[in-house]
Every structure is written in C-alpha cells, then in structure tokens.
Amino acid sequence: MANLSCIFFTAFLLQCTFLNVFAILDPVDFLALQAIRKSLDDLPGSNFFASWDFTSDPCNFAGVYCDADKVIALNLGDPRAGSPGLTGRLDPAIGKLTSLAELSIVPGRVIGKLPQSLSQLKNLRFFAISRNFVSGEIPAALGQLRGLRTLDLSYNQLTGAIPQSIGTLPELSNVILCHNKLSGSVPPFLSHALTRLDLKRNDLSGSLAPDSLPPSVQYLSLSWNRLSGPVDRLLSRLDQLNYLDLSLNQFNGNIPGRIFTFPITNLQLQRNAFTGPVQPPDQVTIPTVDLSHNMLSGQISPSFSTVQNLYLNNNRFAGQVPGSFVDHLLDASIQILYLQHNFLTGIEINPTAEIPSSSSLCLQYNCMVPPVQMQCPLRSGKQKTRPTAQCHEWRG
Secondary structure, eight states: OHHHHHHHHHHHHHHHHHHHHHHSSOHHHHHHHHHHHHHEEEOTTOOGGGGOOTTSOGGGSTTEEEETTEEEEEEESOOSTTOOOEEEEOOGGGGGOTTOOEEEEOSSEEEEEOOGGGGGOTTOOEEEEOSSEEEEEOOGGGGGOTTOOEEEOOSSEEEEEOOHHHHTOTTOOEEEOOSSEEEEOOOOOOOTTOOEEEOOSSEEEEOOOTTSSOTTOOEEEOOSSEEEEEOHHHHHHOTTOSEEEOOSSEEEEOOOGGGGGSOOSEEEOOSSEEEEOOOOSSOOOOSEEEOOSSEEEEOOOGGGGGOSEEEOOSSEEEEEEOHHHHHHHHTTSOOEEEOOSSEEEEEOOOTTOOOOTTOEEEOOSBSSOOOSOOOOOGGGOSOOBOOHHHHHHHHO
C-alpha cells in the first residue's frame, strides 16, 4: 500500500507540475505563440527556435518577454548582426497577444502580407519588421494603434499608398518605410513627437503641403522618389533638422536661405529642379552641402566658403568665384569644391599655387580656362571650357 500511495502521490505532483507550466501564461497567448511558431522557421544556420519547447514555460523562450501571465514583447530571431534570420509568414494569431507593446522580426526571409489583426494590438508602441520580403499594402487599420511610437517596415516589398491613418497617430516618433515600392503621396503627419521620417527609395509622388510635417522633425529623407513642387515654406518651419536628404526628386522653387542656419550635418538637395539664387544669411557651418544638378543661378555666395564638402556643380551660377574660397581651399579647410558645369567667369588663384593633396577642386566646363590643375570626377567629361556661344547667350 505504501508503494501504491507513493505512485499516486508522484502522479499527483506530475499533474500539478504539468498544470502549473501552462498556468503561467494566459491560454490565449499560449495558443497564439504556438500559431506563430508554426508559421515561422529558422533559416539554415539559425537556432532561434531551439528554446521554443511548449512543454516548458513560454515566458522563458528566446525573444518572449512577459508581465504576469501576458506576453508584452516579442522579438523574433537572433538579434546578433549577421544572423541568418527567419523564414515563413507572420500568422494572424499575432493579434491575440493583446498586451503586446513591442514586436520585431530580425532581417531574414519572412514573406507575405502584414495581417490585418495587427490592429488589435492596442498597446503596441514599437513595431519593426525590416530587411525581409513582406509584400502587399500597409494595412490602414494600423491607424488604430494610437500609442505606436516607432514604425519600421524598411527594406521590404510593400506596395500601394502610405495610409492617411498612419499620419494621424499622435505618438509617432520614428517612421522608417524606406526601400519599398510605395506609391502615391506623402500623407500629412500630425504627431508633434515625430523626429525621424525616412521614405527614401520608393515611388512616391505629388507635392508636400507647408504644414504636412511638424517642426519636431530632426531627420528627413525623401530621396529617390518622384516628389515635386516647392518646399521652401515647409523647410523654413523645420528648424530642428540635423539631416536633410531630398535628392533625386522633382522639387522646384527656391531654396530658403534660413535652412543653412539649422543644425544640419548633411544637406542633400541635389538632382532636383530648384531655381533662383541661394543666399545664406551667415557663414554656413554645415560640413557637407550638395546642391548639384539643379537650376540655381546668380553669383556664388561667399558664405559657402566655410563648407568642408561643397557640391555646386551642374547649375547656372555665374560671375567670379569669391576669393574666400581660394583661401580655404589652400589651407585645406575645404576638402571638396565642385563648381564644374556652370557659367563662372573666373577665380583669383595663382597658377603656381599648390592645392593640398587632401583637397579636390573642379572648375571645368565654365566660361573660363581653368588656371590650375584639377581633380575632377570622370563623369564631368573631357571639355575644359564651355563653348563661347553658350557663355554669350547666358550673359545676354
């Protein structure tokens, strides 16, 4: 009888242990994790799911973080750089994890559409699926996630428009949708917490309203799209910018001089259709300024002579190059000065002057004979001076 009692007692303990394992996590969350696991797998070389043994506590799984009996964060895949990542699809059961505040998937080969059920994650603050193969449209229902702060869907194959509802999210701080196939216009963003907006390398078009972005934006990249229209009034409001890249679009109108006083470290406005003179109100302290391949005109402002890397080539600038440029070029404080393919008529530099090896000057294809040896990029062509007829026509 004693042995029989021991057997029953042992069986009772095992049953209690078994029940306690599954009592740790809410049953709905438990089933959701099972569905997510079935829809995803490790790529060869990845062992992320090795710990996902559903006979143990799921709150101890790799990438699963719990508060009491609910999953509050799910970071899928090995976060170490160079890890192979995951493959499969994101199961709609993800929407059952209603306490989820953070959701991320490391770079890999996750495919398919984003589930509409993501809109059920009312507590979601951070959502990042980058460098995978997610396709289809961004669900407009994500606009229901009123507490969302970071949305990173970059480097995927998303198509369609950016939903207007995304722009209405009041807490958004970071929106990173670059390197997709998104089309349509850029919606207005209303969040006064927005600091980063990265939409480069898409197929976006249309113009930007002067009040379409809040003054809180610090990082703005819209390059490699088909955006058009003037941006002077918009840019004048964004006085917190520390990075601006609007290159390779079709923006036009004037470049506001005030923008050169902002705390920007890199200003990229090249390959657009900006026109008119450019007049900074004071010496420009931005390390890199690229205004090349536009239709800017007038004389070059001496205020640009303090820029370390300056690209003014392929515009319509005329007149003499200010003497302050020569001074800064010879003392090596200017490293790149590209002025080729304009209508400049001269530069006061001694033909025997030695330009420091750390500096590059290009003056070719202007209305003058370059007085010194230059280091021009190969794409500048071989012609040293602009045809005389063009120069007379431009002056006339």
